Amino acid sequence: MKRLKKILKIFFISIIILILLGIGFTFLFGDKIEEIILNKINSKLKKELSLSEIEFSLFENFPDASVTFSNILIQESFQNSSDTLLFAEEGIIKLNILNVISQDYSVNDVEFNRGVINIKYNENGDPNFDILKDNDEENNNFELNNLNLSNSRFTFSDEVEKIYTSSEIDNINLSLTKEDEKFICNLNGSLRNDSLVVDELDYINNKNVSFNSEIEISDDSIFITSTNLSIGGVDFKNLNFDYSKLSSEYLLTTETENADISNVIFATPKEYQYLYEDHEISGKISAKVEIRKDTNFANPYSEIDFKLNNCKYKSKTQPFELENIYSDCHFDNDSTKRNFDFTQFRFSNFKSSKKGGDFNADFTLTNLNKYYLNVEMFSSWELRELNDFIEDSPFKNMKGTVSGFINYHGNLSFDSKMSGYFANSTHTADLNFKDVYLNYKESELDFVFGKMNWEVDNHNVKISKNKFSVSQSELSFNGNIDNLILYILNEEEKININGKLASDKMIFEELFTITELSSEKEGGVFIGPPNLSVLPTWLDVNISVNVKEFWYNNFTSSDFTTDVNYDSKNLKLTADEIDMQTLDGSISGDVIYFENKLHDLVLKSNLDVNKINISDGFKSFDNFNQTFITNKNINGIATANIYLQSMWDKNYKFYSPSLHMSSQLRIENGELIEFKPMYNLSDYVSLEELKEVKFATLKNKIRIENEKIIIPEMDIHSTALSVHVSGEHSFANIMDYKVSLLLSDVLGNKVKESMSLEEIEHNHEGKTTIQLKMSGHVDDPKITLDKVQLKEDIVNEIIEEGEEVIKIIENKILNKEDPDEKKEKEELDIKIEWDDKNPKK
Structure with missing residues (x-):
């Protein structure tokens, strides 16, 4: 212990002595x-x-x-x-x-x-x-x-060289050696760089920089090596910079590994920051960089090979996001051009995911002034993503998925310009849709597709393997649609459909409501400008139709086939070679439906009707919106050739004076049941017989024009009576008929109850008739004798009977052997007086 104290004592004394010596030396x-x-x-x-x-x-x-x-x-x-x-x-x-x-x-x-x-x-x-x-x-x-x-x-x-820089030095340690005319400087430290301007381009602004470098300066060159260099949080390794003072040429090479992309963007020169304005990118990047400046070019050549690792992308202008991005990439600005127009990004084995799908591709992005994209990719989408992505699309509330391979060669934008770029691009695709749901414009109809395949070749879409429903209609379509995608993007005003439409069940009145969406209406009244069409201008159609079950309100048919053409330029719909089974018979023919210059809707048709059930026909068309004669009043089998023309205004209000019809009609096994206008003949025929009038065959040419049904002369031979009828019947139910009854039927007051339909057709020639006029409203008809006609008929019949009597007398009583000898006939002097004052009603 004493030894330790002695050592410490000597140590402190030595320190004090040294201090005192130092102070003395300094002094x-x-x-x-x-x-x-x-x-x-x-x-x-x-x-x-x-x-x-x-x-x-x-x-x-x-x-x-x-x-x-x-x-x-x-x-x-x-x-x-x-x-x-x-x-x-x-x-x-x-x-x-x-x-x-x-x-x-x-x-x-x-x-x-x-x-x-x-x-x-x-x-x-x-x-x-x-x-x-x-x-x-x-x-x-x-x-x-x-x-x-x-x-x-x-x-x-x-x-x-137009190089300017300024920095705030935190701490820098350097060593400086001069050997002959060469300076060698070793630097290690950190600073904050305010700016590094080269040729008026600020490459580093407000960035933290740290380095471990060696700088070698000679009369004609500068050479910099750096084992570690960090700029704005991006760490570079193995940096080499070789600069020639004589030619102003330089070469920079370096690399970085797993750098944060957000730091790379931050370290990007301010001049190029606009490239990221509409994009958010994060993740890791590894890169090898080469930047070379040559005498013959104003701009340096840049080449970067880099890899993206677990990155994310989000557009600031569109609802588009990608995540889990991995790719091998290449960047250069073309060693022979060295400008933004020829700059390219090339992505290989690009893999990513997004909400509800994948996005995998090989693509090249060129021209940073106006992006141009060449891509081959596989992608899958939730269609709801497209509701906001495609502005003002006519298709709303889209749901379901779409996946497939896409090739695209054209300009790229993340704003409203993209639809125009797509219109001018070259592209193909093979797309598969599944469980698709959508609405068209403001229509309440639900479009539902189970599975559907699109083969896209530029602006043509070939559709196959598709069955879909529109509300209650069950449809399938195979064919081509031109400009469909452009129409969705509002780059084309119309689409063109060619193909085959098949349906197990078609509810036509529902489908037809889609055509009304092209016009502007309020409360069912057209409110658009005068030159706005009623029929759609966005659609051209050329398809063959095959429908197993066709419905239009109460009308039904089966095995309905036709070729449909719609020309939006002329606003004209044609249905050629119509053929259908309906009403226990068949109908065939052609139909034209078009819009005229006044925006009225015109229908023209030529139809061949073969043995249809009349009662069912009246019922199917709601008795044609009249009560004069209904499906309960008529029965029979009709065959006819009909030409029909009619017109509606732009609010679909029927213009009755336009109705024109010409028909060649044949009714077999006909029957009038409790047809009240027939009861007006009860003064001449038993009322009981008039309640159910049967006739074998009725033939006539019936016309409709000027709001009148015109019935030429025709004979009706029925179980109740034999009638010869002609006249007119207006749409206001005003009648003007001429009726001829056999006098024998009237005098007998009824027809034999046992008379069959075959017997009705026996020749009634030569029997006396009664001429009647039936006029006025159907609810209050006026029936009178047609006396003028009746006089003429009776006189002619009496004369013919008198001539027959003369022949009998001459041949039988006077025994004249040559009945064929020509002699002048003496006129019979027979007179009949008529009491016209009190005609019987």
């Missing part, structure tokens, strides 16, 4: 050393060092002795210039204590704190740091092993 030799150091520095400088204070100390920077300068100033070397080359509030020169004792004042370390360093090359390429006096000695080399700069500002400018 005795401090000023001299200060003067020697200052003179030594000034002896090297062309301009003397300026300072406010100098102080020597053995202890302040122990174990080194030091000379501290306050407010040190060195002016730049340009003649007639007093600008600052170096200023520091504090400058420290460190000396080895033993060397100082032996009067060797070699400098080991130098520190500058809170200073300013301004390095310049003027327009002649002359530096402002040529401050050292010329040395007559052959060996003009020197070495500074350790120079520390802290809390200082550094600026550099080169008027020839």
